[in-house]
Amino acid sequence: MTLELRDTKDDLGKAISDRLVTEIVAAQRDRGVAHIVLTGGSMGGLSLQSLPSADDIDWSNVHFWWGDERFVPAGAADRNDLEADKAALHALPVPAENIHRVAGPEHVADVESAASAYSAAIRAPKAGDGMFDIVMLGMGPDGHVASLFPHHPAQRTEDAIAIAVHDSPKPPPDRVSLTFECLNRSRQVWLLVAGDEKAEAVAAAHAPDADRWDVPAAGVRGADDTVWWLDAAAAAKLPGTE
Numbered sequence: 001m002t003l004e005l006r007d008t009k010d011d012l013g014k015a016i017s018d019r020l021v022t023e024i025v026a027a028q029r030d031r032g033v034a035h036i037v038l039t040g041g042s043m044g045g046l047s048l049q050s051l052p053s054a055d056d057i058d059w060s061n062v063h064f065w066w067g068d069e070r071f072v073p074a075g076a077a078d079r080n081d082l083e084a085d086k087a088a089l090h091a092l093p094v095p096a097e098n099i100h101r102v103a104g105p106e107h108v109a110d111v112e113s114a115a116s117a118y119s120a121a122i123r124a125p126k127a128g129d130g131m132f133d134i135v136m137l138g139m140g141p142d143g144h145v146a147s148l149f150p151h152h153p154a155q156r157t158e159d160a161i162a163i164a165v166h167d168s169p170k171p172p173p174d175r176v177s178l179t180f181e182c183l184n185r186s187r188q189v190w191l192l193v194a195g196d197e198k199a200e201a202v203a204a205a206h207a208p209d210a211d212r213w214d215v216p217a218a219g220v221r222g223a224d225d226t227v228w229w230l231d232a233a234a235a236a237k238l239p240g241t242e
Protein backbone atom coordinates (compact mmCIF):
# COMPACT_ATOMS: atom_id res chain seq x y z
CA MET A 1 0.00 0.00 0.00
CA THR A 2 1.24 3.46 -0.85
CA LEU A 3 0.09 6.78 0.55
CA GLU A 4 0.31 9.76 -1.79
CA LEU A 5 -0.42 12.93 0.17
CA ARG A 6 -0.92 16.40 -1.28
CA ASP A 7 -1.96 19.61 0.47
CA THR A 8 -5.05 20.50 -1.52
CA LYS A 9 -7.64 18.81 -3.69
CA ASP A 10 -6.33 20.72 -6.72
CA ASP A 11 -2.75 19.58 -6.07
CA LEU A 12 -4.04 16.06 -5.66
CA GLY A 13 -5.99 16.08 -8.92
CA LYS A 14 -2.99 17.36 -10.86
CA ALA A 15 -0.62 14.78 -9.32
CA ILE A 16 -3.02 11.90 -10.03
CA SER A 17 -3.55 13.00 -13.58
CA ASP A 18 0.17 13.42 -14.27
CA ARG A 19 0.84 9.95 -12.82
CA LEU A 20 -1.96 8.49 -14.91
CA VAL A 21 -0.22 9.71 -18.07
CA THR A 22 3.03 8.09 -16.91
CA GLU A 23 1.29 4.80 -16.13
CA ILE A 24 -0.52 4.66 -19.48
CA VAL A 25 2.77 5.21 -21.30
CA ALA A 26 4.43 2.49 -19.17
CA ALA A 27 1.59 0.01 -19.76
CA GLN A 28 1.83 0.58 -23.52
CA ARG A 29 5.58 0.17 -23.44
CA ASP A 30 5.28 -3.12 -21.52
CA ARG A 31 2.13 -4.65 -23.01
CA GLY A 32 1.14 -2.46 -25.97
CA VAL A 33 -2.19 -1.47 -24.47
CA ALA A 34 -3.59 0.23 -21.36
CA HIS A 35 -6.89 -0.64 -19.69
CA ILE A 36 -7.97 2.11 -17.32
CA VAL A 37 -11.04 2.14 -15.09
CA LEU A 38 -12.43 5.63 -14.53
CA THR A 39 -14.47 6.99 -11.66
CA GLY A 40 -17.26 9.52 -11.39
CA GLY A 41 -17.50 12.18 -8.71
CA SER A 42 -15.46 15.34 -8.63
CA MET A 43 -12.15 13.46 -8.46
CA GLY A 44 -13.12 11.66 -11.66
CA GLY A 45 -12.81 14.80 -13.75
CA LEU A 46 -9.71 16.09 -11.94
CA SER A 47 -7.92 12.79 -12.49
CA LEU A 48 -8.05 13.21 -16.27
CA GLN A 49 -6.99 16.84 -16.67
CA SER A 50 -3.48 16.08 -18.02
CA LEU A 51 -4.61 13.61 -20.66
CA PRO A 52 -5.52 16.03 -23.48
CA SER A 53 -1.99 17.48 -23.49
CA ALA A 54 -0.16 14.15 -23.21
CA ASP A 55 2.04 13.62 -26.29
CA ASP A 56 3.43 10.16 -25.60
CA ILE A 57 0.22 8.14 -25.49
CA ASP A 58 -0.92 5.97 -28.38
CA TRP A 59 -4.62 6.73 -28.07
CA SER A 60 -5.66 3.87 -30.32
CA ASN A 61 -4.38 1.48 -27.64
CA VAL A 62 -6.09 2.91 -24.59
CA HIS A 63 -9.31 1.40 -23.28
CA PHE A 64 -11.52 3.19 -20.79
CA TRP A 65 -13.96 1.45 -18.46
CA TRP A 66 -15.99 2.57 -15.45
CA GLY A 67 -16.11 1.07 -11.96
CA ASP A 68 -19.80 1.82 -11.72
CA GLU A 69 -22.54 3.68 -13.53
CA ARG A 70 -25.94 5.03 -12.61
CA PHE A 71 -28.77 3.48 -14.64
CA VAL A 72 -29.87 6.68 -16.36
CA PRO A 73 -29.72 7.59 -20.06
CA ALA A 74 -26.56 8.72 -21.84
CA GLY A 75 -25.99 12.43 -21.34
CA ALA A 76 -28.08 12.63 -18.14
CA ALA A 77 -26.53 14.84 -15.48
CA ASP A 78 -26.35 11.82 -13.13
CA ARG A 79 -24.20 9.64 -15.41
CA ASN A 80 -20.71 8.94 -14.07
CA ASP A 81 -19.27 9.04 -17.58
CA LEU A 82 -20.31 12.67 -18.00
CA GLU A 83 -17.41 13.90 -15.81
CA ALA A 84 -14.91 12.02 -17.95
CA ASP A 85 -16.54 13.25 -21.15
CA LYS A 86 -16.37 16.86 -19.99
CA ALA A 87 -12.85 16.62 -18.54
CA ALA A 88 -11.07 14.80 -21.33
CA LEU A 89 -12.77 12.20 -23.48
CA HIS A 90 -14.26 14.72 -25.90
CA ALA A 91 -10.73 15.94 -26.64
CA LEU A 92 -8.98 12.57 -27.05
CA PRO A 93 -8.65 10.58 -30.29
CA VAL A 94 -9.62 7.32 -28.57
CA PRO A 95 -11.61 5.03 -30.89
CA ALA A 96 -15.25 4.94 -29.81
CA GLU A 97 -15.10 1.15 -29.46
CA ASN A 98 -12.39 1.53 -26.81
CA ILE A 99 -14.70 3.57 -24.57
CA HIS A 100 -16.68 0.93 -22.71
CA ARG A 101 -19.75 2.57 -21.23
CA VAL A 102 -22.43 0.85 -19.22
CA ALA A 103 -25.68 0.71 -21.21
CA GLY A 104 -28.49 2.95 -19.98
CA PRO A 105 -32.26 2.44 -20.00
CA GLU A 106 -32.49 3.70 -23.59
CA HIS A 107 -30.50 0.61 -24.70
CA VAL A 108 -31.47 -2.23 -22.36
CA ALA A 109 -34.63 -3.25 -20.51
CA ASP A 110 -33.33 -3.25 -16.96
CA VAL A 111 -30.30 -2.90 -14.70
CA GLU A 112 -29.68 -6.65 -14.75
CA SER A 113 -29.36 -6.57 -18.55
CA ALA A 114 -26.99 -3.62 -18.34
CA ALA A 115 -24.86 -5.51 -15.81
CA SER A 116 -24.71 -8.67 -17.91
CA ALA A 117 -23.84 -6.75 -21.09
CA TYR A 118 -21.07 -4.94 -19.22
CA SER A 119 -19.80 -8.25 -17.77
CA ALA A 120 -19.69 -9.71 -21.27
CA ALA A 121 -17.69 -6.72 -22.54
CA ILE A 122 -15.16 -7.14 -19.74
CA ARG A 123 -14.94 -10.89 -20.29
CA ALA A 124 -14.44 -10.56 -24.06
CA PRO A 125 -10.95 -11.48 -25.29
CA LYS A 126 -8.94 -8.32 -25.47
CA ALA A 127 -5.43 -7.10 -26.04
CA GLY A 128 -3.24 -7.38 -22.97
CA ASP A 129 -3.63 -10.09 -20.36
CA GLY A 130 -7.16 -9.41 -19.14
CA MET A 131 -6.04 -7.37 -16.14
CA PHE A 132 -6.87 -3.73 -15.73
CA ASP A 133 -3.79 -1.55 -15.41
CA ILE A 134 -5.31 1.07 -13.12
CA VAL A 135 -8.65 1.06 -11.36
CA MET A 136 -9.48 4.54 -10.06
CA LEU A 137 -12.15 4.85 -7.39
CA GLY A 138 -13.62 7.84 -5.60
CA MET A 139 -14.86 7.13 -2.10
CA GLY A 140 -18.03 8.39 -0.42
CA PRO A 141 -18.06 9.68 3.18
CA ASP A 142 -19.64 6.34 4.15
CA GLY A 143 -16.63 4.49 2.71
CA HIS A 144 -18.42 3.22 -0.41
CA VAL A 145 -16.46 2.64 -3.60
CA ALA A 146 -17.97 2.13 -7.07
CA SER A 147 -21.58 1.27 -6.08
CA LEU A 148 -20.57 -1.13 -3.30
CA PHE A 149 -22.18 0.39 -0.22
CA PRO A 150 -21.74 -0.50 3.47
CA HIS A 151 -24.14 -3.27 4.54
CA HIS A 152 -25.82 -3.40 1.14
CA PRO A 153 -26.60 -6.99 0.05
CA ALA A 154 -25.32 -6.39 -3.50
CA GLN A 155 -21.85 -6.25 -1.98
CA ARG A 156 -22.08 -9.99 -1.27
CA THR A 157 -22.75 -11.16 -4.84
CA GLU A 158 -20.16 -13.76 -5.69
CA ASP A 159 -18.95 -15.15 -9.01
CA ALA A 160 -19.91 -12.01 -10.89
CA ILE A 161 -18.06 -9.35 -12.81
CA ALA A 162 -20.66 -6.58 -12.85
CA ILE A 163 -23.82 -6.57 -10.76
CA ALA A 164 -27.13 -4.73 -10.65
CA VAL A 165 -27.50 -2.59 -7.55
CA HIS A 166 -30.98 -1.51 -6.45
CA ASP A 167 -31.96 0.75 -3.54
CA SER A 168 -28.63 2.51 -3.48
CA PRO A 169 -28.56 4.65 -0.32
CA LYS A 170 -27.30 7.48 -2.50
CA PRO A 171 -29.52 8.45 -5.43
CA PRO A 172 -30.08 7.47 -8.14
CA PRO A 173 -31.19 4.10 -6.71
CA ASP A 174 -30.43 1.84 -9.70
CA ARG A 175 -26.83 1.26 -10.69
CA VAL A 176 -24.37 -1.17 -12.20
CA SER A 177 -21.20 -1.85 -10.26
CA LEU A 178 -18.12 -3.97 -10.72
CA THR A 179 -17.66 -6.46 -7.88
CA PHE A 180 -14.71 -6.49 -5.50
CA GLU A 181 -13.41 -9.52 -7.38
CA CYS A 182 -13.41 -7.66 -10.69
CA LEU A 183 -12.08 -4.35 -9.30
CA ASN A 184 -9.20 -6.27 -7.75
CA ARG A 185 -8.16 -7.81 -11.08
CA SER A 186 -6.00 -4.75 -11.61
CA ARG A 187 -2.29 -4.11 -11.33
CA GLN A 188 -2.97 -0.97 -9.36
CA VAL A 189 -6.02 0.27 -7.51
CA TRP A 190 -6.06 3.99 -6.77
CA LEU A 191 -8.40 5.54 -4.23
CA LEU A 192 -8.89 9.23 -4.96
CA VAL A 193 -10.08 10.99 -1.85
CA ALA A 194 -10.28 14.65 -0.86
CA GLY A 195 -12.11 16.58 1.85
CA ASP A 196 -12.59 16.45 5.60
CA GLU A 197 -15.95 14.69 5.26
CA LYS A 198 -13.98 11.63 4.10
CA ALA A 199 -11.40 11.62 6.92
CA GLU A 200 -13.35 9.28 9.20
CA ALA A 201 -13.86 6.67 6.45
CA VAL A 202 -10.22 6.91 5.33
CA ALA A 203 -9.11 6.13 8.89
CA ALA A 204 -11.67 3.30 9.19
CA ALA A 205 -10.48 1.72 5.93
CA HIS A 206 -6.90 1.71 7.24
CA ALA A 207 -7.73 0.11 10.60
CA PRO A 208 -6.03 -3.31 10.91
CA ASP A 209 -9.40 -5.05 11.41
CA ALA A 210 -11.24 -3.09 8.70
CA ASP A 211 -14.01 -5.16 7.10
CA ARG A 212 -15.29 -4.39 3.62
CA TRP A 213 -18.86 -5.08 4.73
CA ASP A 214 -18.59 -1.98 6.96
CA VAL A 215 -16.10 0.02 4.90
CA PRO A 216 -16.10 -1.14 1.27
CA ALA A 217 -12.96 0.89 0.51
CA ALA A 218 -11.09 -1.60 2.71
CA GLY A 219 -11.93 -4.37 0.23
CA VAL A 220 -10.14 -3.13 -2.87
CA ARG A 221 -6.55 -4.06 -3.58
CA GLY A 222 -4.30 -3.92 -6.61
CA ALA A 223 -2.13 -6.93 -7.49
CA ASP A 224 1.01 -4.73 -7.58
CA ASP A 225 -0.05 -1.78 -5.43
CA THR A 226 -2.96 -0.04 -3.77
CA VAL A 227 -2.44 3.70 -3.75
CA TRP A 228 -4.39 6.03 -1.50
CA TRP A 229 -4.27 9.50 -3.03
CA LEU A 230 -5.30 11.87 -0.22
CA ASP A 231 -5.42 15.58 0.34
CA ALA A 232 -4.48 16.86 3.81
CA ALA A 233 -8.10 17.09 4.93
CA ALA A 234 -8.91 13.49 3.99
CA ALA A 235 -5.72 12.22 5.64
CA ALA A 236 -6.27 14.16 8.88
CA LYS A 237 -7.50 11.20 10.94
CA LEU A 238 -4.93 8.65 9.84
CA PRO A 239 -2.62 7.66 12.70
CA GLY A 240 0.59 9.64 12.43
CA THR A 241 -0.92 12.46 10.41
CA GLU A 242 -3.02 14.20 13.11
Ligand SMILES: O=C(O)[C@H](O)[C@@H](O)[C@H](O)[C@H](O)COP(=O)(O)O
Pocket residue numbers: 039040041042043044137138139140141145146147170171192194
Ligand atom coordinates in the same frame (compact mmCIF):
# COMPACT_ATOMS: atom_id res chain seq x y z
O1 LIG B 1 -23.04 8.29 -6.40
C1 LIG B 1 -21.98 7.87 -6.04
O2 LIG B 1 -21.82 6.71 -5.69
C2 LIG B 1 -20.84 8.84 -5.92
O3 LIG B 1 -20.89 9.79 -6.91
C3 LIG B 1 -19.50 8.21 -5.84
O4 LIG B 1 -19.38 7.14 -6.69
C4 LIG B 1 -18.38 9.21 -5.90
O5 LIG B 1 -17.39 8.83 -6.75
C5 LIG B 1 -17.85 9.38 -4.52
O6 LIG B 1 -18.88 9.76 -3.68
C6 LIG B 1 -16.69 10.34 -4.47
O7 LIG B 1 -17.08 11.57 -4.97
P1 LIG B 1 -16.08 12.82 -4.97
O8 LIG B 1 -14.89 12.45 -5.78
O9 LIG B 1 -16.87 13.95 -5.58
O10 LIG B 1 -15.73 13.07 -3.56
